Amino acid sequence: MTETKILTLAEIEDIAFRALVAAGTSEANARPLAVATASTEADGVASHGLAYIPIYAEHVQCGKVDGQAKPVLSQPRPGVINADAATGFAHSAIDAGFDKLIPLAREQGVAALAIRNSYNCGVLGIHTARLAEAGLMGIGFTNAPASIAPSGGAKPVVGTNPFSIAAPGADGQAEVLIDQSASTIAKSEVMKHAREGKAIPEGWALDADGNPTTDPEVGLKGSMAPSGGYKGVGIALMTEMMAAAMTGATLGTEASPFSGTAGGPPKTGQFFLAIDPGVTSGNEFGARLAALTASIRDQENARLPGDGRKSKRARAQTEGVAVNVATLDRITAIIG
């Protein structure tokens, strides 16, 4: 059994913040990342929560991300905010961008935020959920180093590139939260099997010639299998076009890896759209969404995307989260 310890969300945010600052991150940049880390732990996505703090700290120290960067914002048209993350954390650029995007979307009906020169934004749905909490339909795209090959080809051209859409509910939370990558399975799962020397199921990854493989090492040198075949490639391409081509960020084919210390800043991108549902639907949105979610929740065992995270978050707010003690020790060592 892995040894765990219960921490409150405030404690998680606090140790994340202190470790990031100790590693050389400015307080302004550490705060949004610490807040997102606590939210990610609350939602039960432990793989992207505190476990990432030592990696973020290392990346600040090796220069893969500039902990002191200040995002630069501009508004080239009434409905568009552009943010240059200046090779800093995505979270700071998203935070500064959302401060403009949210009121703009209410005023314009629809608004966009394009972020370039950025970094891994962690769990994408954490960000789109914030737009939903502001009463807006939030749509997000983020790109990653290439690991999916085009249909008919074998050489990776796009990342596992997730998109997310979060719909606002009557309770001030995301009522539906879809957050899914374009691959059958997360690349981190294949890496985990490689570390543990275990075979992977067929359908997870392909070898360098595009053939199915059960060897995780071979798969990591080949490509990740797209979810649903060519339709998964379509999702990854959509996300690449939105998060990189539409923002002027670096394509997945040219981005440095998110893992390890080599290669300098990845300079990938994020694109967010925020839309006011009351405006586009003539105030019919709430009733329609309620009928749609009821048609799913009314079926025994049927799952509505986002319900799992929401119930975990509610529990975490009162009961805290069980955190891996080995991870805590690594973070405490950074704080010193």
Place this chain on the structure above:
Amino acid sequence: MTETKILTLAEIEDIAFRALVAAGTSEANARPLAVATASTEADGVASHGLAYIPIYAEHVQCGKVDGQAKPVLSQPRPGVINADAATGFAHSAIDAGFDKLIPLAREQGVAALAIRNSYNCGVLGIHTARLAEAGLMGIGFTNAPASIAPSGGAKPVVGTNPFSIAAPGADGQAEVLIDQSASTIAKSEVMKHAREGKAIPEGWALDADGNPTTDPEVGLKGSMAPSGGYKGVGIALMTEMMAAAMTGATLGTEASPFSGTAGGPPKTGQFFLAIDPGVTSGNEFGARLAALTASIRDQENARLPGDGRKSKRARAQTEGVAVNVATLDRITAIIG
């Protein structure tokens, strides 16, 4: 062999237009539908081209669509156009909406078009491609009567709901055109197998209890299999939220069928986003998109979504299209 006859695109548009008018469609409504029919034939999507004209004509005559409807447009916020299709053809509402949406997207950087009380819009990518031809990134969603069940459930709650994204190229055409439904296979393929009394491959459809079936009749009474499992459900839900909840259109659970004459107007919806790539990317878009498409086209046998349709269209413009003579005879009979 099916007997065919070569028609020019102008001839296809002309017979589609005359049949629609003969069936009781106003000239203003018949024209955009006839233009889209010719484009659809040019792109090689014969299943949704002239073959649909007799169905459209029947639907005008039975009142499933109002051939004389006039779409009503409004602009509730600077970035949003709403269109009430008034149970008329989607194409007229899209045409009138795009006349406003395209200049608005250039002015605002991003703009949205929400269409309600609408009808099957045919091939979604025909519409998003028009946005790309105007130099904009075009994103579209359209919903359909429910045929996909939620993960863990068995009762359909969302349609096979396609989305489409079309990226503008340097040649004034869509450089990338993604247009894909949320199901493994089109429902029309299952219907075709049912008509022909043939078994369907496992993975296409599920029975009323959510189990795999190879009997097309059983599948049609059950649900369509989502592409890539729960991720396909996510795509269908995204599209349902955008095309129905965000527009105030009818949900797939309540919409009348697109096929047959029963049930009155389906009143489904469409949602389009148009974004100016030069604005969001600081004029980096063209170079980024060219590098992305080259990374795919440079791989032997790799397929870039949209290339197939584009080469067919180029050929159709000079050589015309081979059209099914039985379909032509049905259309000629309507023209009388």
